[in-house]
Amino acid sequence: MSFDLAVWFESERVSTWDAVGTYERLCDGDLAGAGVVASGAVTAFHRELTARFPELVADEDDGRRPTASPWTTRLDVSTAHVIMPMSWERADATAPEVVALAAAHGLVCFDPQADVLHHPPALRGKGGPSLRPCVGLTVEDADPDVIERAVHRLSEENWFLILERRSGYFLQVGLGPNAGLATGGFAVEHRDGAMERHYRCVLGERDQVATLCADYASGASAWSVDTQWDSLF
Structure with missing residues (x-):
């Protein structure tokens, strides 16, 4: 093959x-x-x-x-x-x-x-994030359906993805033990430029992760998932 x-x-x-x-x-x-x-x-x-x-x-x-x-x-x-x-x-x-x-x-x-x-x-749009998966090719200006599929492909071997707008502005997801969590948990971090604007939350549901990624990709001003963001600074 x-x-x-x-x-x-x-x-x-x-x-x-x-x-x-x-x-x-x-x-x-x-x-x-x-x-x-x-x-x-x-x-x-x-x-x-x-x-x-x-x-x-x-x-x-x-x-x-x-x-x-x-x-x-x-x-x-x-x-x-x-x-x-x-x-x-x-x-x-x-x-x-x-x-x-x-x-x-x-x-x-x-x-x-x-x-x-x-x-x-x-043919790329304006403002869409790049998607860098653990396994596979980086996608510039990733479509929402591509991002959603990437979330649902996260696994023990393919354990992280990063959405990035520009240097220092990103949202990243890590799955399970590789991200320092119990099996099945998701660590989500986002940073808005400065180090003091770097935050982390932990989620248990893949659909919640997909929603946060969709929020980030769309440039939404607020998160659709009610979760606690802890500062990493």
């Missing part, structure tokens, strides 16, 4: 669920149904991508792979899209470069493992 990413051009911001449908059709070879359009940006992206990470040239069945290549099979490429299957062992290093390269070329990059669509700067 490989870790896959897909890149294509969108003229306007689309939802994650639209991206899921596009990706599934691309995997089926249905470019017309996917609605993707040919773009010079896709060609330029593919050219720069394979300069960094060469395409496979040996028969994939013989188990040989160029040292510089993270791919598990040849890329699925057209003038409108690129699907990249990479090894899980190389994904931590390669996937962030792919997302950044797609953004630099003005293309979206879809992560089907987490159902997350990474938008280029031109």
